[in-house]
Amino acid sequence: xxxxxxxxxxxxxxxxxxxxxxxxxxxxxxxxxxxxxxxxxxxxxxxxxxxxxxxxxxxxxxxxxxxxxxxxxxxxxxxxxxxxxxxxxxxxxxxxxxxxxxxxxxxxxxxxxxxxxxxxxxxxxxxxxxxxxxxxxxxxxxxxxxxxxxxxxxxxxxxxxxxxxxxxxxxxxxxxxxxxxxxxxxxxxxxxxxxxxxxxxxxxxxxxxxxxxxxxxxxxxxxxxxxxxxxxxxxxxxxxxxxxxxxxxxxxxxxxxxxxxxxxxxxxxxxxxxxxxxxxxxxxxxxxxxxxxxxxxxxxxxxxxxxxxxxxxxxxxxxxxxxxxxxxxxxxxxxxxxxxxxxxxxxxxxxxxxxxxxxxxxxxxxxxxxxxxxxxxxxxxxxxxxxxxxxxxxxxxxxxxxxxxxxxxxxxxxxxxxxxxxxxxxxxxxxxxxxxxxxxxxxxxx
Numbered sequence: 001x002x003x004x005x006x007x008x009x010x011x012x013x014x015x016x017x018x019x020x021x022x023x024x025x026x027x028x029x030x031x032x033x034x035x036x037x038x039x040x041x042x043x044x045x046x047x048x049x050x051x052x053x054x055x056x057x058x059x060x061x062x063x064x065x066x067x068x069x070x071x072x073x074x075x076x077x078x079x080x081x082x083x084x085x086x087x088x089x090x091x092x093x094x095x096x097x098x099x100x101x102x103x104x105x106x107x108x109x110x111x112x113x114x115x116x117x118x119x120x121x122x123x124x125x126x127x128x129x130x131x132x133x134x135x136x137x138x139x140x141x142x143x144x145x146x147x148x149x150x151x152x153x154x155x156x157x158x159x160x161x162x163x164x165x166x167x168x169x170x171x172x173x174x175x176x177x178x179x180x181x182x183x184x185x186x187x188x189x190x191x192x193x194x195x196x197x198x199x200x201x202x203x204x205x206x207x208x209x210x211x212x213x214x215x216x217x218x219x220x221x222x223x224x225x226x227x228x229x230x231x232x233x234x235x236x237x238x239x240x241x242x243x244x245x246x247x248x249x250x251x252x253x254x255x256x257x258x259x260x261x262x263x264x265x266x267x268x269x270x271x272x273x274x275x276x277x278x279x280x281x282x283x284x285x286x287x288x289x290x291x292x293x294x295x296x297x298x299x300x301x302x303x304x305x306x307x308x309x310x311x312x313x314x315x316x317x318x319x320x321x322x323x324x325x326x327x328x329x330x331x332x333x334x335x336x337x338x339x340x341x342x343x344x345x346x347x348x349x350x351x352x353x354x355x356x357x358x359x360x361x362x363x364x365x366x367x368x369x370x371x372x373x374x375x376x377x378x379x380x381x382x383x384x385x386x387x388x389x390x391x392x393x394x395x396x397x398x399x400x401x402x403x404x405x406x407x408x409x410x411x412x413x414x415x416x417x418x419x420x421x422x423x424x425x426x427x428x429x430x431x432x433x434x435x436x437x438x439x440x441x442x443x444x445x446x
Contacts, residue, residue, distance in 0.1 A: 002118060003027040005045070007037040007052035007064065008080070017051065017110075024111050034059025038067050047075055049117065054081040054092065054100070065097055076117050080105065143316035149176065152308055157183035162258060162303050164243075165281040167310030170360030173281035174241060176308060180279060181237040193236035195229050200245040208250045209266050218267025230263060233276045243303065244284030244295065251296045258302050278303075313355040313362065320350050323359060327366035328378065335370055342378045344440045349383060352391040406441045409434070413443070 004026050006017045014030040021028045029045065031037040033056050041047060052061040059067075061079045068075055079092050079100040093100065099113050141147065156163055157180050165173045174196065181194045202210055209218075213228025230238055240246065246254065257263050262273045280303045289295035313320060324342065332339040342350070355361055369382040380388060408427070416422035424434040437443075 001025070001027045002048045003029065003046055004049045004051060004114070005029045005031060005037060005040060005047045007031045007034065007050060007056075007061070009033055009053065009056045013053070013080075020107055020110065021114075024114075026114075033057065034061070034063045034067075037064055041067075041073060041075070049114065050075055050077045051101075052077060052079060054079045061097075062092055062095075065092060065095055069096055078113060078117070141316070142318040142322060143311075145311050145316050146319060149308055149310065150179070152306075153179050153183055156180060156306055160277050161305050163279050163306045163308060164286075164304045165279065165308045165310065167281075167283060168312045168358055169283045170358035171283075171310045171312055172359050173283075173310060174239070176310060177237070177239045177241075177279045177281060181239075181277070193233050194239065195233040195236070196239040196241060197229055198241045200242050204247040204249070207247060208253070211250075212253065212263050212265055214266035215268045218265075222267065225265075228265060230257065230274060230276060231272065234274055235276070237277045237279060240278065240280045242282055242284075243280040244282040244286055244289060246295075248294065248296070251299050255296065255299045255302060258299075313358045314353075317351045320355075320362065321347055323362055324350055324366055327363050328370060331367045331370035337370065337373065338376060339370060339373055340377050343380070345380050346378050346383060349380060349387055349391045353387045354390065405437070406443070409437055409441065409443065 004021055006014050006021070006028060007030075008014050008017070009032055011032070014032070018028045018030060029040060029047070031040060034052070035058055037050065037052065038059065050064065052064050054061040061077070061081075065077055067073070068077065076098040077096075079097050080103060081100055082103050090100075098117055101110060101113060141150075153176065163180060165176050167173050177196070178194060181192070197211065199207065209222075209226070209228070211229050213226045213231055214222050216222055216224050240254075253263065257274075258278055261275070262271050264271055286295055286300050286304070290297045290300050313323075321342070324347075328339060328342070350362075350365075357364075365384060365387070368384065369378045373379075373382050409423075412423040412426045413419075416426070420431055420434060424431045427434065
């Protein structure tokens with residue numbers, strides 16, 4: 001429940017506002033002047049909004065506003081003012097007050113202003129979270145599908161419920177896991193570690209000790225204690241990537257970790273309790289693996305409490321160019337090159353390609369293009385041949401008309417020895433439009 005602090009030297013006014021706001025579902029505190037209001041704030045009272053009279057003896061509404069600014073307290077403040085003091089209220093708005101209400105006030109006006117302020121605050125908080133998510137990786141998107149996934153990320157971020165992230169290899173499952181971890185605070189927090197384990201890359205004989213740790217002497221070569229990745233993720237997140245490759249022999253131990261939040265290191269009978277969130281990801285059909293006896297049914301149901309399905313890149317073409325431009329800027333910076341962007345022809349091929357390797361493949365293509373480029377702009381010639389060949393077979397609906405237009409341009413230009421003005425007159429278009437089409441089709445000559 002939102003808590004509002006009402007500040008007014010008139011006791012009746014405080015009581016009227018208290019009753020009014022409580023009728024709208026808010027919790028209300030009152031203060032007789034600015035000094036009492038500041039004392040409540042300094043005492044750690046949870047205050048979501050302050051409604052204060054502008055003019056009061058001692059510390060008035062402007063004094064409270066000044067205190068909030070000087071002490072960096074981000075509490076929105078609404079001022080109540082008499083009609084003749086509107087000029088002062090406008091000045092307060094310039095200093096940071098969120099709104100003002102004139103006396104005599106209307107109940108509907110006050111409730112509307114408060115609702116709007118809290119709604120804006122919710123939106124700002126969501127944006128802060130999303131900005132924090134995006135800062136930590138190329139989680140760039142325009143597609144509706146990814147917007148829905150980010151909304152789910154926001155909903156599950158602050159709870160410890162297991163999440164299973166599903167999607168093809170290279171589709172960004174690790175980024176979504178990091179987004180869930182980061183979204184709690186909206187930024188990287190060094191006190192909350194994010195530990196990722198790629199299950200297929202660790203031999204089965206080593207995975208148990210890598211995860212749960214071991215005591216000195218637990219096996220040959222265990223010359224000292226090792227805490228294990230589960231313990232290292234204490235207070236943060238343990239991300240098990242490609243959980244479908246998790247060995248059947250130690251799945252029971254993982255189930256216990258999920259259900260009881262405890263484990264025993266190898267070579268020890270001591271039970272260690274943990275406060276670690278566990279996220280899992282897979283590109284395999286776990287339900288089919290359960291039917292084949294390759295994955296425990298009880299473990300599957302436990303990790304599958306909430307599922308996030310990431311669509312492959314080919315099903316969200318709106319995201320391809322933003323991601324491409326992100327990687328291009330990154331690699332151009334690393335190489336010390338000035339690359340202005342992608343030609344329209346290159347963008348068309350990138351959008352039409354099927355991307356079997358998803359975002360990982362796109363990243364590699366952009367790195368290659370940045371390395372090979374010498375023109376300052378990524379052209380078709382900078383892209384792998386297989387991209388061009390596949391898209392040429394899949395775009396007859398577009399390329400047929402474009403090929404006709406392209407050939408008409410070439411014929412006119414050849415006829416006039418690549419004189420732009422003469423070719424433009426013959427085609428009935430301006431020089432600017434002709435130059436745009438030359439750029440679009442990457443035509444040079446003359």
